[in-house]
Amino acid sequence: MDILLLRLIHIGTGVFWVGAVFTFFFFVQPTGAALGPEAAKFSYHLLHHRRLGVVILGSAVTTVLAGILLLLITSNGLDPDVLFDTSRLGYTVGGLAAIVTLGIGALYVYPRTTIVERTLGQLLADKRPPTPDEQQTLARVAGESKRAGWLVIAGLVVAVASMATARYWGLFL
Numbered sequence: 001m002d003i004l005l006l007r008l009i010h011i012g013t014g015v016f017w018v019g020a021v022f023t024f025f026f027f028v029q030p031t032g033a034a035l036g037p038e039a040a041k042f043s044y045h046l047l048h049h050r051r052l053g054v055v056i057l058g059s060a061v062t063t064v065l066a067g068i069l070l071l072l073i074t075s076n077g078l079d080p081d082v083l084f085d086t087s088r089l090g091y092t093v094g095g096l097a098a099i100v101t102l103g104i105g106a107l108y109v110y111p112r113t114t115i116v117e118r119t120l121g122q123l124l125a126d127k128r129p130p131t132p133d134e135q136q137t138l139a140r141v142a143g144e145s146k147r148a149g150w151l152v153i154a155g156l157v158v159a160v161a162s163m164a165t166a167r168y169w170g171l172f173l
């Protein structure tokens with residue numbers, strides 16, 4: 001595939017992935033938590049009807065797949081001499097950070113958003129408040145997602161900072 005098209009896909013979906021995660025983590029989620037039960041309808045619509053979790057995951061997978069293809073093309077098929085040369089090291093470091101971040105998002109955070117979606121769907125369908133068990137589940141999942149969310153934010157900061165500066169690493173290292 002043309003490298004220009006790959007870069008367009010890679011950077012376009014990467015911008016969405018990072019922007020969506022930051023907006024969700026620092027604005028949408030805290031607003032939902034502050035509004036409590038009043039936010040249930042909004043959160044359910046965002047997750048179930050607008051499929052925000054699936055769309056973020058899709059953009060992350062696309063960014064990483066396009067990045068891996070770019071890495072394969074630009075490093076002569078993952079030649080270590082190229083991967084760890086200071087002129088390309090930033091892409092390798094940023095790529096690894098983004099892959100680990102995708103792992104945390106896909107395997108830890110995403111399953112928890114599906115628990116929230118399922119539980120809120122049940123509550124809205126039954127038009128009732130959460131049972132103590134459901135309340136406990138929602139609080140546990142929110143806490144776990146928040147802690148993992150900080151790791152995701154840190155991973156994305158490393159990935160973006162490395163990718164944005166990679167072409168100049170050779171000048172300083």
Ligand code: HEM
Binds near residue numbers: 070071072156
């Ligand atoms: C948060 C995720 C990511 C973002 C926001 C991102 C962003 C970017 C940006 C803005 C560029 C252009 C930089 C330049 O031209 O100097 C770039 C290039 C590149 N990215 Fe990423 N990237 C991400 C993840 C990844 C991953 C997971 C890999 C591979 C495993 C990867 C591999 C590459 C490579 C090899 C290039 C250089 C392509 C070339 O030389 O033409 N990226 N990325």
